[in-house]
Amino acid sequence: MSESDITIEIERLSVQFGGRTVLHEIDLRVPTDGITVVIGPSGSGKTTLLRAVNRLNECFPQCRTSGRMRFRLDGEWVEAYADGYPVETLRRKAAMVFQNPNVLPTSIEKNFAVPLRSVLDCSTSEIRKRMERALREALLYEEVKDRLHDSALTLSGGQQQRLCLARALALEPAVLLLDEPTANLDFIATQKVEELLGKLKDRYSILAVSHSLGQTRRIADRVVVLREGKIAQTFEREHLKDAAVFQKLVEEVF
């Protein structure tokens, strides 16, 4: 992989919570194209790895992070953990969607207005424009266009998750960080989100955590297996084609 194909480069990244090491000297390069999926047993550090990318671990007490992370934004490399680098910019550019849809308990429109106005100082017309574009991108616009002033809590779980995705997209990120985005959705809603990710991966670099090997095979372009805070193995697309072979490989690693 040449440097121009990389969006995130992590070197010797370690994360500790209250003295307990959760990630140990991780080296990882996330390519610009396609979906990179992180899998691993519970407690292997998947979510922590994802949250290290947008420095969200720092919102929790007693977190210590060491190592280096570079981020390519508009062709320029930035050191994400450098002193003085505005963490808010990093979090906007590396947008995150969580396991449980965490919409604001406000109207659908306000879910966009709050971040767009606070973070980017957008005007009302700009907010409308970005909201509509993001909702279309998340394949949600047709379903909600007549009820933008209704509470976001009136949407179904799957719709709420796509709203969270759209809210992140409205900030025009470079990378999408998805933490088991379909873990709490039913079969149909999961299918819809997976379909959507297939479309989004052409425009965004995606780093996702998944709990399901089936889903990993369907959406991943490469797979990173974490075990006890270390990278145990990485697989490329060609290893994923044959279900039985992939299953065997993963079983060996787990």
Place this chain on the structure above:
Amino acid sequence: MRKSFDRVFLWFSWAAGVGVPAVVLVLIGFLLKHGAGTLSMELLFGDAHWWDAVTGRQPVFDGLWPAIVGTLLLVAGASLIALPVGVAAGIYLAEYARGWWARVFSLCIDVLSGIPSIIMGLFGFTLILALRRTLLPEATDCLLLAMVCIALLVLPYLIRTTETALRGLPDSLRLIGPSLGLSHWQSIWHVHLPCSSRGILSGVILAVGRAAEDTAVIMLTGVVANSGIPGHLTDKFEALPFNIFYLTAEHRTVAQLDQAFGAALVLLCLTGGLFGLSFWLQRSLEKRWALRR
């Protein structure tokens, strides 16, 4: 054995659940029995015409009206001082304070909430004495002093309930702001505070109730039995709880004692009205936050 334990515990919970409302009902019934008969325009306004009294054209000498106005002014003034400070301190404790300093700050609030109200009154009283001897020889106990001392008294309730409400927010809500690039303060303002407003409201209700009913503080800081409606913050004032105390302590006939019960009913209605007002204010603010653009 375990089954009988379960049953005893169930009965106990039932008794507690039914007992508390029963006590409240008995208390209100008792007040009504003694006080309801005295409720009249005369109790509130004495010899004055009610409209003339409310518009201030005629002073009220024998009615509760000046005490009602005094209590309302006291509650409003104390809330105006205590609300911003209390909520801000609660935000500080829940969102910013860390380590050693947080523990010291927290201890100070516990100490403040443990101070008996009579001591708070004494503090106000000595403050005025000190001011008279130094900067303000004209200073005397008055409405403003009582407001400040009552504000100090209710401050811990506001701080603790704000802190608890903010700390109780689930991580899923706490992470929304930062994950979208909002700064810490923006997250607090746009997400944390609105989402914990119901918890903060319970603190406001506690504080308003305490401010309206406290007698010990105001006895030493400016309340009198008969002063009419205060025209200025530096005037003395009347207040319902002190009125009740005064009527009970000085009564000579049963009718006078019943007047105290009437005043207690008025105070109960007044605080009930204030609770209703806080409730309505919180719900409309919440609705405005949730659905306005």
